[in-house]
Amino acid sequence: MxxxxxxxxxxxxxxxxxxxxxxxxxxxxxxxxxxxxxxxxxxxxxxxxxxxxxxxxxxxxxxxxxxxxxxxxxxxxxxxxxxxxxxxxxxxxxxxxxxxxxxxxxxxxxxxxxxxxxLVGPSSILLALMASGLNGQRFCFHGYLPVEQAARNQKIAQLEKASIMADETQIFIETPYRNQRLLEALIQQCRPDTDLCVACHLTLADEYVVTRTIGEWRRDLPDLNKKPAVFLLHG
Structure with a gap:
Protein backbone atom coordinates (compact mmCIF):
# COMPACT_ATOMS: atom_id res chain seq x y z
CA MET A 1 0.00 0.00 0.00
CA LEU A 119 8.45 23.27 1.81
CA VAL A 120 10.29 26.57 1.43
CA GLY A 121 9.09 29.53 3.47
CA PRO A 122 9.92 31.99 6.24
CA SER A 123 11.75 30.98 9.43
CA SER A 124 12.09 33.82 11.93
CA ILE A 125 15.02 32.06 13.63
CA LEU A 126 17.15 31.67 10.50
CA LEU A 127 16.17 35.07 9.10
CA ALA A 128 17.25 36.66 12.37
CA LEU A 129 20.56 34.79 12.36
CA MET A 130 21.21 35.76 8.74
CA ALA A 131 20.60 39.43 9.46
CA SER A 132 22.38 39.59 12.82
CA GLY A 133 25.99 39.52 11.64
CA LEU A 134 26.77 37.18 14.54
CA ASN A 135 28.39 33.75 14.28
CA GLY A 136 26.39 31.72 11.77
CA GLN A 137 28.85 28.82 11.79
CA ARG A 138 28.13 27.88 15.39
CA PHE A 139 24.80 28.66 17.04
CA CYS A 140 22.22 27.16 19.40
CA PHE A 141 18.48 27.76 19.65
CA HIS A 142 17.03 27.56 23.17
CA GLY A 143 13.36 28.31 22.65
CA TYR A 144 11.85 30.16 25.61
CA LEU A 145 13.85 31.24 28.65
CA PRO A 146 12.44 30.75 32.18
CA VAL A 147 9.68 33.18 33.17
CA GLU A 148 10.64 33.51 36.85
CA GLN A 149 13.13 36.34 37.29
CA ALA A 150 15.88 34.57 39.24
CA ALA A 151 15.81 31.51 36.96
CA ARG A 152 15.77 33.74 33.86
CA ASN A 153 18.75 35.77 35.07
CA GLN A 154 20.66 32.57 35.84
CA LYS A 155 19.92 31.25 32.34
CA ILE A 156 21.05 34.50 30.72
CA ALA A 157 24.35 34.28 32.59
CA GLN A 158 24.77 30.66 31.46
CA LEU A 159 24.07 31.57 27.82
CA GLU A 160 26.52 34.45 27.85
CA LYS A 161 29.23 32.28 29.39
CA ALA A 162 28.59 29.47 26.89
CA SER A 163 28.76 31.94 24.02
CA ILE A 164 32.11 33.28 25.18
CA MET A 165 33.58 29.82 25.78
CA ALA A 166 32.44 28.29 22.48
CA ASP A 167 32.24 31.38 20.22
CA GLU A 168 28.60 30.41 19.73
CA THR A 169 25.56 32.55 18.97
CA GLN A 170 22.77 31.92 21.46
CA ILE A 171 19.25 32.32 20.03
CA PHE A 172 16.00 32.47 22.00
CA ILE A 173 12.47 33.83 21.90
CA GLU A 174 9.74 35.03 24.25
CA THR A 175 6.02 35.63 24.07
CA PRO A 176 5.42 39.15 22.68
CA TYR A 177 3.90 40.56 25.89
CA ARG A 178 7.06 39.57 27.86
CA ASN A 179 9.60 40.74 25.29
CA GLN A 180 10.25 44.09 26.94
CA ARG A 181 10.99 42.48 30.30
CA LEU A 182 13.36 40.01 28.68
CA LEU A 183 15.19 42.80 26.85
CA GLU A 184 15.56 44.76 30.09
CA ALA A 185 16.89 41.66 31.86
CA LEU A 186 19.48 41.13 29.11
CA ILE A 187 20.60 44.74 29.37
CA GLN A 188 20.98 44.44 33.13
CA GLN A 189 22.65 41.02 33.27
CA CYS A 190 25.08 40.91 30.34
CA ARG A 191 28.54 42.41 29.94
CA PRO A 192 28.75 45.79 28.14
CA ASP A 193 30.83 44.33 25.30
CA THR A 194 28.49 41.39 24.60
CA ASP A 195 26.65 41.68 21.28
CA LEU A 196 22.86 41.46 21.22
CA CYS A 197 20.70 41.37 18.10
CA VAL A 198 16.99 42.12 18.32
CA ALA A 199 15.01 40.98 15.26
CA CYS A 200 11.39 42.10 15.35
CA HIS A 201 8.46 41.85 12.90
CA LEU A 202 10.58 39.97 10.35
CA THR A 203 9.35 40.09 6.71
CA LEU A 204 6.82 42.80 7.60
CA ALA A 205 6.72 46.44 6.54
CA ASP A 206 7.99 47.62 9.95
CA GLU A 207 10.74 45.00 10.20
CA TYR A 208 13.39 45.90 12.78
CA VAL A 209 16.77 44.11 12.96
CA VAL A 210 19.54 45.77 14.97
CA THR A 211 22.78 44.39 16.43
CA ARG A 212 24.56 46.40 19.11
CA THR A 213 26.67 45.82 22.17
CA ILE A 214 24.85 45.70 25.49
CA GLY A 215 26.54 48.99 26.38
CA GLU A 216 25.05 50.60 23.26
CA TRP A 217 21.60 49.13 23.95
CA ARG A 218 21.65 50.68 27.42
CA ARG A 219 21.71 54.12 25.81
CA ASP A 220 18.86 53.44 23.35
CA LEU A 221 16.25 50.86 24.33
CA PRO A 222 13.43 50.11 21.83
CA ASP A 223 9.85 49.34 22.80
CA LEU A 224 9.21 45.64 22.11
CA ASN A 225 5.99 45.29 24.07
CA LYS A 226 3.58 42.94 22.26
CA LYS A 227 5.91 42.69 19.24
CA PRO A 228 7.11 39.25 18.05
CA ALA A 229 10.91 39.17 18.29
CA VAL A 230 13.94 36.89 18.19
CA PHE A 231 16.96 37.56 20.41
CA LEU A 232 20.54 36.60 19.51
CA LEU A 233 23.40 36.87 22.00
CA HIS A 234 27.13 36.59 21.29
CA GLY A 235 29.76 37.19 23.95
Whole structure:
Protein backbone atom coordinates (compact mmCIF):
# COMPACT_ATOMS: atom_id res chain seq x y z
CA MET A 1 0.00 0.00 0.00
CA UNK A 2 1.24 3.48 -0.87
CA UNK A 3 1.12 6.08 1.88
CA UNK A 4 0.46 9.77 1.38
CA UNK A 5 3.06 12.51 1.81
CA UNK A 6 3.22 14.86 4.79
CA UNK A 7 4.07 18.35 3.52
CA UNK A 8 5.51 20.78 6.07
CA UNK A 9 4.15 24.24 5.27
CA UNK A 10 5.76 27.43 6.63
CA UNK A 11 3.25 30.17 7.35
CA UNK A 12 3.80 33.95 7.06
CA UNK A 13 5.15 35.68 10.15
CA UNK A 14 2.46 38.36 9.94
CA UNK A 15 0.42 40.42 7.50
CA UNK A 16 2.25 40.90 4.21
CA UNK A 17 2.56 40.05 0.54
CA UNK A 18 2.28 36.27 0.25
CA UNK A 19 4.25 36.25 -3.01
CA UNK A 20 7.18 37.75 -1.10
CA UNK A 21 7.18 34.92 1.45
CA UNK A 22 6.14 31.74 -0.40
CA UNK A 23 7.45 30.68 -3.84
CA UNK A 24 4.93 29.99 -6.60
CA UNK A 25 5.77 26.29 -6.53
CA UNK A 26 4.94 26.08 -2.84
CA UNK A 27 1.60 27.81 -3.35
CA UNK A 28 0.81 25.42 -6.20
CA UNK A 29 1.55 22.46 -3.95
CA UNK A 30 -0.76 23.90 -1.27
CA UNK A 31 -3.52 24.30 -3.84
CA UNK A 32 -3.34 20.57 -4.56
CA UNK A 33 -4.11 19.62 -0.95
CA UNK A 34 -7.50 19.26 0.71
CA UNK A 35 -6.37 18.03 4.14
CA UNK A 36 -4.39 20.07 6.65
CA UNK A 37 -3.22 19.74 10.24
CA UNK A 38 -3.13 23.18 11.88
CA UNK A 39 -2.64 24.92 15.23
CA UNK A 40 -5.61 27.30 14.99
CA UNK A 41 -8.33 26.71 12.35
CA UNK A 42 -9.35 30.39 12.15
CA UNK A 43 -5.88 31.72 11.26
CA UNK A 44 -5.23 28.68 9.05
CA UNK A 45 -8.36 29.42 7.00
CA UNK A 46 -7.34 33.06 6.64
CA UNK A 47 -3.94 31.99 5.32
CA UNK A 48 -5.30 29.30 2.98
CA UNK A 49 -7.88 31.73 1.58
CA UNK A 50 -4.98 33.69 0.06
CA UNK A 51 -3.70 30.69 -1.93
CA UNK A 52 -4.73 30.87 -5.57
CA UNK A 53 -6.43 27.78 -7.01
CA UNK A 54 -7.18 26.29 -3.60
CA UNK A 55 -10.36 24.28 -3.26
CA UNK A 56 -13.32 26.00 -1.53
CA UNK A 57 -12.62 26.25 2.19
CA UNK A 58 -15.77 24.31 3.04
CA UNK A 59 -14.34 21.34 1.09
CA UNK A 60 -11.06 21.35 3.05
CA UNK A 61 -10.56 19.18 6.12
CA UNK A 62 -8.73 20.75 9.07
CA UNK A 63 -7.46 18.76 12.05
CA UNK A 64 -5.96 20.48 15.09
CA UNK A 65 -2.51 19.88 16.57
CA UNK A 66 -1.38 22.27 19.28
CA UNK A 67 0.37 22.32 22.64
CA UNK A 68 -2.64 20.63 24.23
CA UNK A 69 -2.68 17.64 21.85
CA UNK A 70 -1.87 14.42 23.70
CA UNK A 71 0.66 11.94 22.35
CA UNK A 72 -2.09 9.32 22.14
CA UNK A 73 -3.98 11.51 19.65
CA UNK A 74 -1.16 11.76 17.11
CA UNK A 75 -1.81 8.37 15.53
CA UNK A 76 -5.31 9.44 14.46
CA UNK A 77 -3.86 12.52 12.72
CA UNK A 78 -1.77 10.23 10.53
CA UNK A 79 -4.74 8.06 9.50
CA UNK A 80 -5.41 9.91 6.20
CA UNK A 81 -1.72 9.58 5.27
CA UNK A 82 -1.73 5.87 6.02
CA UNK A 83 -4.80 5.62 3.78
CA UNK A 84 -2.85 7.16 0.89
CA UNK A 85 -3.85 10.83 1.13
CA UNK A 86 -1.44 13.76 1.09
CA UNK A 87 -1.68 16.11 4.09
CA UNK A 88 -0.23 19.55 4.84
CA UNK A 89 1.12 20.35 8.31
CA UNK A 90 0.71 24.09 8.73
CA UNK A 91 2.51 26.12 11.38
CA UNK A 92 0.84 29.09 13.03
CA UNK A 93 3.83 31.23 11.97
CA UNK A 94 7.15 30.17 10.53
CA UNK A 95 8.22 26.57 10.06
CA UNK A 96 6.47 23.44 11.36
CA UNK A 97 8.54 21.48 13.84
CA UNK A 98 10.76 24.44 14.77
CA UNK A 99 9.63 25.86 18.13
CA UNK A 100 6.34 24.29 17.07
CA UNK A 101 4.21 21.36 18.33
CA UNK A 102 4.33 19.70 14.90
CA UNK A 103 7.71 18.10 15.62
CA UNK A 104 6.13 15.18 17.50
CA UNK A 105 3.87 14.38 14.55
CA UNK A 106 6.76 14.55 12.08
CA UNK A 107 8.76 12.12 14.24
CA UNK A 108 5.84 9.68 14.32
CA UNK A 109 5.44 9.99 10.55
CA UNK A 110 9.05 8.86 10.13
CA UNK A 111 8.40 5.92 12.44
CA UNK A 112 5.42 4.92 10.27
CA UNK A 113 7.55 5.25 7.09
CA UNK A 114 5.50 8.18 5.78
CA UNK A 115 7.34 10.48 3.38
CA UNK A 116 7.98 13.94 4.87
CA UNK A 117 8.62 16.91 2.57
CA UNK A 118 9.60 20.35 3.96
CA LEU A 119 8.45 23.27 1.81
CA VAL A 120 10.29 26.57 1.43
CA GLY A 121 9.09 29.53 3.47
CA PRO A 122 9.92 31.99 6.24
CA SER A 123 11.75 30.98 9.43
CA SER A 124 12.09 33.82 11.93
CA ILE A 125 15.02 32.06 13.63
CA LEU A 126 17.15 31.67 10.50
CA LEU A 127 16.17 35.07 9.10
CA ALA A 128 17.25 36.66 12.37
CA LEU A 129 20.56 34.79 12.36
CA MET A 130 21.21 35.76 8.74
CA ALA A 131 20.60 39.43 9.46
CA SER A 132 22.38 39.59 12.82
CA GLY A 133 25.99 39.52 11.64
CA LEU A 134 26.77 37.18 14.54
CA ASN A 135 28.39 33.75 14.28
CA GLY A 136 26.39 31.72 11.77
CA GLN A 137 28.85 28.82 11.79
CA ARG A 138 28.13 27.88 15.39
CA PHE A 139 24.80 28.66 17.04
CA CYS A 140 22.22 27.16 19.40
CA PHE A 141 18.48 27.76 19.65
CA HIS A 142 17.03 27.56 23.17
CA GLY A 143 13.36 28.31 22.65
CA TYR A 144 11.85 30.16 25.61
CA LEU A 145 13.85 31.24 28.65
CA PRO A 146 12.44 30.75 32.18
CA VAL A 147 9.68 33.18 33.17
CA GLU A 148 10.64 33.51 36.85
CA GLN A 149 13.13 36.34 37.29
CA ALA A 150 15.88 34.57 39.24
CA ALA A 151 15.81 31.51 36.96
CA ARG A 152 15.77 33.74 33.86
CA ASN A 153 18.75 35.77 35.07
CA GLN A 154 20.66 32.57 35.84
CA LYS A 155 19.92 31.25 32.34
CA ILE A 156 21.05 34.50 30.72
CA ALA A 157 24.35 34.28 32.59
CA GLN A 158 24.77 30.66 31.46
CA LEU A 159 24.07 31.57 27.82
CA GLU A 160 26.52 34.45 27.85
CA LYS A 161 29.23 32.28 29.39
CA ALA A 162 28.59 29.47 26.89
CA SER A 163 28.76 31.94 24.02
CA ILE A 164 32.11 33.28 25.18
CA MET A 165 33.58 29.82 25.78
CA ALA A 166 32.44 28.29 22.48
CA ASP A 167 32.24 31.38 20.22
CA GLU A 168 28.60 30.41 19.73
CA THR A 169 25.56 32.55 18.97
CA GLN A 170 22.77 31.92 21.46
CA ILE A 171 19.25 32.32 20.03
CA PHE A 172 16.00 32.47 22.00
CA ILE A 173 12.47 33.83 21.90
CA GLU A 174 9.74 35.03 24.25
CA THR A 175 6.02 35.63 24.07
CA PRO A 176 5.42 39.15 22.68
CA TYR A 177 3.90 40.56 25.89
CA ARG A 178 7.06 39.57 27.86
CA ASN A 179 9.60 40.74 25.29
CA GLN A 180 10.25 44.09 26.94
CA ARG A 181 10.99 42.48 30.30
CA LEU A 182 13.36 40.01 28.68
CA LEU A 183 15.19 42.80 26.85
CA GLU A 184 15.56 44.76 30.09
CA ALA A 185 16.89 41.66 31.86
CA LEU A 186 19.48 41.13 29.11
CA ILE A 187 20.60 44.74 29.37
CA GLN A 188 20.98 44.44 33.13
CA GLN A 189 22.65 41.02 33.27
CA CYS A 190 25.08 40.91 30.34
CA ARG A 191 28.54 42.41 29.94
CA PRO A 192 28.75 45.79 28.14
CA ASP A 193 30.83 44.33 25.30
CA THR A 194 28.49 41.39 24.60
CA ASP A 195 26.65 41.68 21.28
CA LEU A 196 22.86 41.46 21.22
CA CYS A 197 20.70 41.37 18.10
CA VAL A 198 16.99 42.12 18.32
CA ALA A 199 15.01 40.98 15.26
CA CYS A 200 11.39 42.10 15.35
CA HIS A 201 8.46 41.85 12.90
CA LEU A 202 10.58 39.97 10.35
CA THR A 203 9.35 40.09 6.71
CA LEU A 204 6.82 42.80 7.60
CA ALA A 205 6.72 46.44 6.54
CA ASP A 206 7.99 47.62 9.95
CA GLU A 207 10.74 45.00 10.20
CA TYR A 208 13.39 45.90 12.78
CA VAL A 209 16.77 44.11 12.96
CA VAL A 210 19.54 45.77 14.97
CA THR A 211 22.78 44.39 16.43
CA ARG A 212 24.56 46.40 19.11
CA THR A 213 26.67 45.82 22.17
CA ILE A 214 24.85 45.70 25.49
CA GLY A 215 26.54 48.99 26.38
CA GLU A 216 25.05 50.60 23.26
CA TRP A 217 21.60 49.13 23.95
CA ARG A 218 21.65 50.68 27.42
CA ARG A 219 21.71 54.12 25.81
CA ASP A 220 18.86 53.44 23.35
CA LEU A 221 16.25 50.86 24.33
CA PRO A 222 13.43 50.11 21.83
CA ASP A 223 9.85 49.34 22.80
CA LEU A 224 9.21 45.64 22.11
CA ASN A 225 5.99 45.29 24.07
CA LYS A 226 3.58 42.94 22.26
CA LYS A 227 5.91 42.69 19.24
CA PRO A 228 7.11 39.25 18.05
CA ALA A 229 10.91 39.17 18.29
CA VAL A 230 13.94 36.89 18.19
CA PHE A 231 16.96 37.56 20.41
CA LEU A 232 20.54 36.60 19.51
CA LEU A 233 23.40 36.87 22.00
CA HIS A 234 27.13 36.59 21.29
CA GLY A 235 29.76 37.19 23.95
Missing amino acids: TFGTLYLIPAPLGEGDLAWMLPVGVQQRLASLDRFIVEHPKTARYFLKQIGGLQPLQAIELEVLNEHTRAAELEALLAPLLAGNDVGLLSEAGCPGVADPGASLVRLAHQRHIRVVP
